[in-house]
Amino acid sequence: MSVTPTPSKDFIREIIDEDLATGKHDSTVTRFPPEPNGYLHLGHAKSICLNFGIAQEYGGRCHLRFDDTNPTKEDVEYVDSIKEDIKWLGFDWGNHLYFASDYFDKLYEWAVHLIKEGKAYVDEQSAAEMKANRGDLQSPGTESPYRDRPIEESLDLFQRMKAGEFEDGRMVLRAKVDMAHPNLNMRDPVLYRIVHAEHHRTGDKWCIYPMYDYTHGQSDALEHVTHSLCTLEFENHRLLYDWFLENLPVPSRPRQIEFSRLNLNYTVMSKRKLLQLVTEGHVSGWDDPRMPTLCGIRRRGYPPEAIRDFCKTIGITKFQSTNDFALLENAVREVLNREAPRYMAVLDPIRVVIANYPESQVEEMEAVNNPEKPEAGTRLVPFSRELFIEREDFMEDPPKKFFRLSPGAEVRLRSGYFIRCEEVIKDANGEIVELRCTYDPTTRGGENPADGRKVKATIHWVSAAHAIEAEIRLYDRLFMTEAPDRGEGSFLDHLNPDSLKVISGAKLERHLAAVAPGETVQFERLGYFCTDKESAAGALVFNKTAGLRDAWAKAKDQG
RNA sequence: AACUCCGUGGUGUAACGGUAGCACAACAGAUUUUGGUUCUGUUUGUCAAGGUUCGAAUCCUUGCGGGGUUGCCA
Numbered sequence: 001m002s003v004t005p006t007p008s009k010d011f012i013r014e015i016i017d018e019d020l021a022t023g024k025h026d027s028t029v030t031r032f033p034p035e036p037n038g039y040l041h042l043g044h045a046k047s048i049c050l051n052f053g054i055a056q057e058y059g060g061r062c063h064l065r066f067d068d069t070n071p072t073k074e075d076v077e078y079v080d081s082i083k084e085d086i087k088w089l090g091f092d093w094g095n096h097l098y099f100a101s102d103y104f105d106k107l108y109e110w111a112v113h114l115i116k117e118g119k120a121y122v123d124e125q126s127a128a129e130m131k132a133n134r135g136d137l138q139s140p141g142t143e144s145p146y147r148d149r150p151i152e153e154s155l156d157l158f159q160r161m162k163a164g165e166f167e168d169g170r171m172v173l174r175a176k177v178d179m180a181h182p183n184l185n186m187r188d189p190v191l192y193r194i195v196h197a198e199h200h201r202t203g204d205k206w207c208i209y210p211m212y213d214y215t216h217g218q219s220d221a222l223e224h225v226t227h228s229l230c231t232l233e234f235e236n237h238r239l240l241y242d243w244f245l246e247n248l249p250v251p252s253r254p255r256q257i258e259f260s261r262l263n264l265n266y267t268v269m270s271k272r273k274l275l276q277l278v279t280e281g282h283v284s285g286w287d288d289p290r291m292p293t294l295c296g297i298r299r300r301g302y303p304p305e306a307i308r309d310f311c312k313t314i315g316i317t318k319f320q321s322t323n324d325f326a327l328l329e330n331a332v333r334e335v336l337n338r339e340a341p342r343y344m345a346v347l348d349p350i351r352v353v354i355a356n357y358p359e360s361q362v363e364e365m366e367a368v369n370n371p372e373k374p375e376a377g378t379r380l381v382p383f384s385r386e387l388f389i390e391r392e393d394f395m396e397d398p399p400k401k402f403f404r405l406s407p408g409a410e411v412r413l414r415s416g417y418f419i420r421c422e423e424v425i426k427d428a429n430g431e432i433v434e435l436r437c438t439y440d441p442t443t444r445g446g447e448n449p450a451d452g453r454k455v456k457a458t459i460h461w462v463s464a465a466h467a468i469e470a471e472i473r474l475y476d477r478l479f480m481t482e483a484p485d486r487g488e489g490s491f492l493d494h495l496n497p498d499s500l501k502v503i504s505g506a507k508l509e510r511h512l513a514a515v516a517p518g519e520t521v522q523f524e525r526l527g528y529f530c531t532d533k534e535s536a537a538g539a540l541v542f543n544k545t546a547g548l549r550d551a552w553a554k555a556k557d558q559g
Numbered sequence: 560a561a562c563u564c565c566g567u568g569g570u571g572u573a574a575c576g577g578u579a580g581c582a583c584a585a586c587a588g589a590u591u592u593u594g595g596u597u598c599u600g601u602u603u604g605u606c607a608a609g610g611u612u613c614g615a616a617u618c619c620u621u622g623c624g625g626g627g628u629u630g631c632c633a
Contacts, residue, residue, distance in 0.1 A: 008573050008581095035633050070632060127631055136629050138561050172631055182562040184629050193631035212633045235564060236628050258564085260626090265570085271633095313582065315572050317565090320626050324570045327583050337596060372596070403594070412592060446592045458592050525593045552594045 010316035012050070012257055016058065016227060025226045028060030032086070032093075033100075033216070033230075035067045036078035036200070038271045039286045040085040040294045042307070042328075046262040049311035051229060052091035063223055064093035068101045069215050071199040079200070085294040089304050096223075100215050101201045103222055107210045108162065110218065110248050111173060111191055115154045119247055120191060121147055122157040124171045133179075134187055140180035141187045147176060161194055164207045168194050175214075177243065185240045189213055217241040221250035228254045231261040232318065262314065263322040265482040267292050268491055282495060283478070289532075289543050290478045290499050300475065301520035301530030301545030306335040325477065332546050336520055336528045341369045341376060344414065344460040345508040345523040345542075347472055349388035351434045351464065354419060357385040362463070365445060367415040381509055383416050386464040388507045390525075393459045394435060396424055401555055403456035405435070412458040414524060418443040460524045467507035470540035473532065474501040506542075513540065520545050 009017065019025045030051040034044065055062035064086065068074050086093070114120035123146045125133065135141035158173055160166065173192040181187055191214040196207045220228045228241075235258045245253055263269065268277075269292060277283050277291070286293050289300035297307070310331040314323050344367075363383045370376035389405070398406040405411045410420040423436035442449045446458065476499045481487075484494035515521055520530040527547035535541040 010572095014575090033633090037633080067633065073632075130631080131629080134629060136561085138629095141629090169631065184562090187629090190631055195631085209631095211631075216633085232564075233627060234633090236562085260565090313571080317572075319565050321571060324583065327571070330583060333595090342593080368592085371591095371593085401594095414592060416592095448592085455592090457594075460593075522593085522595085525595070527595095548593075548595050550594070555594080 010259075011318070012227070012229060012259060012316055013054065013057075015257065016054065019226070020058070028054055028058045028227060029063070029223065029225045030054050030060065030227055030229060031063040031065050031098075031220065031223065031225050033065045033067045033219075034082050035070070035073070036075060036082060037070070037073040038078060038275065040082055041269055041271075041274065042264065042292045042294070042297070043262040043269045044085075045089060045294060045307050046311050046314070047229070047231070048086060048089055048091060049308055050259070050316060052086075052093075053311075054227070060226075061096055062091070062093060063096040063098055063225070065098040065100065065219060065223070067212065067216065067219075068099055068199070068201065069209050069212060071195060071197040071209060074200055076200045081295065085298075088294065088298055089307060098219070098223060099201055100210075100219050101199060103215070103219055104202060104206060104210070106222065107215060107218060111158065111210075111214075112155065113248065114175065114191075115151060115158060115173075117247070118151060118176065120154070120173055120175050121149060122154045122161070122171050123147070123174045123188075127169060130172075130190075134184065135179070137184070143179045144174070144188070147179075147188070158192070161192065161208050162206070164196070166194055168196055170194060173208075175243075177240075183236055183239055185213065185237055186243070189240060213237055213240050214244065217244050217254065217256070218248065218250060220254035220256075221245060221252050224252045225254040226252075228256045230256060230258055232258050232320070233261075234258055258318070259316045260318055260320050263320070264292065264325055264328065265322050266325050266477045266479050266484070268479070268484055270485075273485075273491060276492075277478075280492075282492065287533075289473070290475050298518075299533060299543065301528060301543055302332050303335045303339070303520065306332040309335065322483070329546050333528070333549075336522065336545070338372055339370075340520055340522040340528055342367075342371075342522045342524050343509055343512050344381065344462055345470075345472075345506060345512060345526065345529075346388045346390050346460065346462050346467075347503055347506045347523075347526065348391040349462075349505075349507045350391045350394060350432060352387045352389050352419070352437055352461070353434060354385050354387070354437050354439045355422065356438045359385060361385065362465075363444075365415045379511060381415060381511075382463045382466040383413075384463045384465055387413070387461045388464055388467060389413075389435075389459055389461045391432075393457075394421070394432070396432070399556075404459055405457075410453075410455050412443070412446045412455045413461045414458050415446050416461060417441070417446065418449065418453075418455060460526075462507045462509050464507075466510055468510055468513050468540070469504075470506050470508050470512070470542055472503040472506045472529070472542050472544065474503065474544045475499060476501075508540070512542075513537075522548075 032051045052062045123144045133142040172190045174188045177186045179187045192208045195209050238256050241256050287295035287299045310328050364380040365383045366378045367381045394405045417439040419437040419439045425434040427433050478499050479494045480496045481494045484491040528545040529542040532541040532543045
């Protein structure tokens with residue numbers, strides 16, 4: 001009798017277990033709080049899987065809340081794409097869609113409350129003065145000359161800030177905490193700034209906007225969030241987060257817990273850098289299949305299930321780490337190996353003529369759609385006298401470990417016949433243009449012949465007369481070095497010049513004309529591919545999602 | 560050298576004072592109508608030094624190393 005090991009939980013789920021056990025909470029409420037100022041990427045996927053995953057596991061709720069407190073950077077365009085990406089990943093916020101801007105009235109009311117309590121004041125120092133008086137990591141700051149102004153005066157000024165009497169930057173509302181605090185966030189943080197800008201939801205109702213620190217915890221409290229999960233860079237903000245909750249009449253007490261953000265080698269993950277890749281044209285857009293954005297990997301053909309599996313395996317911890325890209329690719333291959341229907345496609349064709357095959361004969365060969373999934377059934381693939389095979393699958397002068405086609409050698413055509421190469425035909429430049437072969441009629445379907453003869457390799461093929469053509473886009477990693485972020489120079493210095501190779505005139509079996517958008521298939525022996533959004537009926541375009549593991553490539557490299 | 564968080568194979572992650580395990584990667588072999596998949600095996604680890612303890616990755620001390628923080632961004 002084997003004991004089923006209890007699956008280990010990350011430290012956040014352990015905290016939740018305890019909060020539930022002690023009765024501190026009787027259910028969980030988490031939230032995913034993106035700012036609508038950019039596209040979601042794999043790092044967000046980690047957070048989404050955590051927050052929505054907890055809701056699923058504990059029967060709790062997960063809110064989608066847009067942190068829209070900075071109208072100069074935010075836009076509805078991003079709101080829509082973010083929702084789409086979360087749905088694609090497989091999560092659902094139900095009717096718990098919120099915006100921090102929904103709370104602007106309450107937040108204003110609470111700001112007035114703080115002023116009345118003597119815990120906030122209107123500061124008329126310029127931004128430069130404030131910076132100078134903040135002190136630094138080693139030394140304490142200097143209190144503002146406006147810090148102890150009468151409460152009534154701050155109340156009046158704050159009301160007039162709201163009324164639009166002052167230009168941007170003229171004054172701010174600050175909390176009165178401690179200018180000597182070792183945590184800089186506690187040195188009288190700004191609560192409100194004046195920004196005369198139209199907000200994507202509140203329009204021109206406001207010309208003062210609350211800061212992140214003043215908004216986030218109170219929004220959590222208003223939504224009765226129990227566990228507010230964020231990345232490590234907010235660790236230093238937790239003290240402030242708690243300060244607001246302690247000094248305001250909030251309806252609940254959420255707890256902020258920080259975890260380490262996702263890092264992947266051979267890629268960059270910061271919004272700024274991704275934006276730069278797009279604006280400077282190093283990639284075709286946010287959804288370029290080489291981008292780590294969710295729309296990018298979707299277009300690349302990565303299944304959402306693989307992303308969820310990946311997030312599960314990398315886990316949640318507090319220490320910074322860099323995950324191997326191979327781990328992601330492995331998750332992708334695992335799902336695709338199980339699910340993707342197989343087809344044959346020849347990317348770099350070389351003509352094969354089967355001399356002893358009847359000139360006008362066409363046989364419909366039965367091919368297995370997915371050996372991992374018998375219920376996927378079979379399909380018919382036409383076989384004829386003239387075929388295309390992969391140029392790479394033939395070598396005129398092969399090394400000892402090369403098992404495929406070469407002069408005098410025999411291979412199996414998958415679901416076809418055994419063929420033997422009898423003659424190599426070259427053009428004036430010595431370039432191989434055609435292979436003359438013979439086939440063994442007793443090997444129909446690729447069966448081993450009765451004489452016990454075996455072949456060491458099986459290769460893919462397409463009937464020349466029946467093939468359809470397509471453009472194939474082959475992607476490799478965007479960066480050549482493991483940590484393009486680090487070291488000297490720009491991360492752009494590490495861009496891989498060969499991250500995209502376009503092949504035109506690839507020969508595909510006819511069924512590939514009908515691959516549905518969003519479906520990823522396997523080209524046998526080559527890898528996984530999906531149709532691109534630019535693919536059209538007469539002009540098919542496929543993206544390479546990931547290659548198959550290639551033991552031959554390794555053996556070849558080792559000599 | 561302020562405050563704070565964190566150090567487990569190549570990478571990531573478990574072990575909650577009691578045999579350092581798992582995944583990925585790498586390597587070797589078996590199977591195979593995909594040089595895929597699958598299966599088997601191998602290599603490699605507790606940052607360091609002290610201390611507490613019958614027993615320490617785990618607790619304590621010191622050192623070393625890494626991250627974060629000086630926006631009217633989030």
